[in-house]
Amino acid sequence: MEDLTKTQLVLLFLLMSIVVSFTTAIVTAALYDQSPQTVTQTIQRVVEKTVDAVSSDDGKNDSKDKTVNVITEEQRVVDVVRRVSPAVVSIVATKDLPKVEQCMVSPFGEDDALSQFFPEFRVPALCQKGTQRQQISAGSGFIVRDDGLIVSNRHVVQDATADYTVIMTDAKKYTAKVLARDPLQDIAILKIDAKGLPTIALGDSSSAQLGQKVIAIGNALGEFQNTISVGIVSGLSRTIVASGFELRQLIQTDAAINPGNSGGPLINLSGEVVGMNTAVASGAENIGFALPINIIKKDISDVEKFGRISYPFLGVRYIMLDGDIAKERKLSISEGALVASDDGSPAVTAGSPADISGIKTGDIILEFGGDKPSVGTPLAELIQKHKVGETISIKFIRDGKEQTVQLALVERKF
Secondary structure, eight states: OHHHHHHHHHHHHHHHHHHHHHHHHHHHHHHHHTOOOOHHHHHHHHHHHHHHHHHHHTTOOOOSOOOOOOOOHHHHHHHHHHHHGGGEEEEEEEEEEEEEEEEEEOTTTTOHHHHHHSTTOOEEEEEEEEEEEEEEEEEEEEEEETTTEEEEOGGGGOOTTSEEEEEOTTSOEEEEEEEEEOSSSSOEEEEESOSSOOOOEEOOGGGOOTTOEEEEEEEETTTEEEEEEEEEEEEEEEEEEETTEEEEEEEEEOSOOOTTOTTOEEEETTSEEEEEEEEEOTTSSSOEEEEEHHHHHHHHHHHHHHSSOOOEEOOBOEEEOOHHHHHHTTOSOOSSEEEOOSSSSOSBOTTSHHHHHTOOTTOEEEEETTBOOOSSSOHHHHHHTSOTTOEEEEEEEETTEEEEEEEEOEEOOO
């Protein structure tokens, strides 16, 4: 009886082990089948289900599985770079510079008498031995029209006595002509003699958002052509002083911008230019600035229509009011543009649209073309939003009474 009981116990133990093992296998298989998938797989399943749902809503009951290819952010960057890089160019400036060598000369200069007494007395000096063509700078640009219209920074082509060469990604070289240099912005328009060139689409910089992914392309250090860096929009509406310009409404980015990148495009993930790389903050890391493409569009349009870049002119000097200035000048209004001059020159230019319309020193401009000037949006910025010849309504206050005048803007002379 005792032996039989032991046998039964052994059989019972074996049976329980088999049952537990079989149950564990079933549970493990079920859990594995429901385990989390990779991010890309999860996105793909969601997209496929969404497409199937849309198809069902449209009444198209297709029993076949729908397959949607999901493009990762990394792949989008690669695709954009491949598509737009051929339209990004390097711009090299060359110039004939004096070729200087060491030579031996008489220390007496043009005094022939002393030279005769000491004919062998010579000292080393630097003498010019003709000229030599040398590269003096390099930057970037991008093609906006397939017949060779190129945009770059003004400081890249600042030297009017230099010659400029555009180098394509396939190493082809073209002589470039500078059509226009913007007198107020760091923008220049160039032209090369070519047809059927690749171009970059121009986007809308007003739609740029903080955190938006962007790509910078340019001739880094003037040596590494079409260098790519990726970052985000770190700030908007920045104001800096660079290359002798006060630049406003800039896009700040942490995409690496190095010397030589100036004039290259800042591109969104749709492959559209939203800005032109222009400057970096010295003494900092990953703080670069780009001019908004919407400002550049205006220059392109001007060159195409008039062959030059033009700016409207009102003809007033002004001081933007805030609380402190209003208190100092004992004014009842703390916002607007006070027509005044701090350097003793006339606040209203004689013969200007402002002068002809009757605007006087001491007037406070409250509205210009429907917009209110402020410290953040000074009057000059509002003027530049309009075109030469455009009729503008100006509301101002004089002696406590509001007045309105209509005037036509003229072209500013530089």
